[in-house]
Amino acid sequence: MSNERKTFDTFNQLRPLLFVISGHSGAGKDTVIQRMREKNIPIHFVITATTRPPRDNEQHGVDYFFVSDDEFAKMIKAGDLIEYAIVYNEYKGVPREQVDNALWSGKDVVMRVDVQGAASIRKLYPNAVLIFLVAKDEDELIRRLKNRKSETPEDLRIRIDTARQELERISEFDYLVVNEDSHLNETVNTISAIIEAEHHKIQKQEGEN
Numbered sequence: 001m002s003n004e005r006k007t008f009d010t011f012n013q014l015r016p017l018l019f020v021i022s023g024h025s026g027a028g029k030d031t032v033i034q035r036m037r038e039k040n041i042p043i044h045f046v047i048t049a050t051t052r053p054p055r056d057n058e059q060h061g062v063d064y065f066f067v068s069d070d071e072f073a074k075m076i077k078a079g080d081l082i083e084y085a086i087v088y089n090e091y092k093g094v095p096r097e098q099v100d101n102a103l104w105s106g107k108d109v110v111m112r113v114d115v116q117g118a119a120s121i122r123k124l125y126p127n128a129v130l131i132f133l134v135a136k137d138e139d140e141l142i143r144r145l146k147n148r149k150s151e152t153p154e155d156l157r158i159r160i161d162t163a164r165q166e167l168e169r170i171s172e173f174d175y176l177v178v179n180e181d182s183h184l185n186e187t188v189n190t191i192s193a194i195i196e197a198e199h200h201k202i203q204k205q206e207g208e209n
Contacts, residue, residue: 023133024163
């Protein structure tokens with residue numbers, strides 16, 4: 001094959017990309033991921049492992065892998081997790097095998113992590129695209145957390161304070177997407193547009209101007 005043909009083929013190959021959807025508690029990460037699945041977007045959705053109990057309508061192996069503290073500890077010891085963190089006194093972690101197998105097979109990957117985990121993902125996967133999801137405003141955030149009916153007044157206060165701190169880290173991300181109530185499809189369309197745009201971005205080699 002000529003060098004010219006190789007170059008042409010390289011330009012036309014869509015490399016698999018890793019997209020990280022993060023954001024403060026109550027931003028709607030799970031809801032956005034669920035709607036993306038419903039729309040049959042051709043991408044691999046990573047299922048996160050967590051030690052927290054399932055909420056209403058959440059299913060093991062679909063929304064999360066709900067595991068015990070002992071099971072999670074074994075996953076850490078075996079090196080089965082890309083990253084993990086304690087979030088509101090519960091462990092969450094991203095299974096390594098899911099991500100690597102999907103990327104190796106040529107599939108795009110979407111994972112959800114909390115803000116503190118996004119930096120760890122960027123270190124391991126420098127080309128990962130980080131998307132920060134936010135509620136329209138603090139009033140909307142508080143309303144969503146209250147509607148869960150799983151937050152004590154103290155939990156609610158902690159989550160709001162943490163959200164304010166996490167918002168200060170937006171500059172570490174590549175994109176900011178506002179997930180406004182009653183505009184879920186618009187949010188998903190925006191993320192889909194980001195995925196499409198990233199596949200058309202020209203990647204410069206290190207040291208190029």
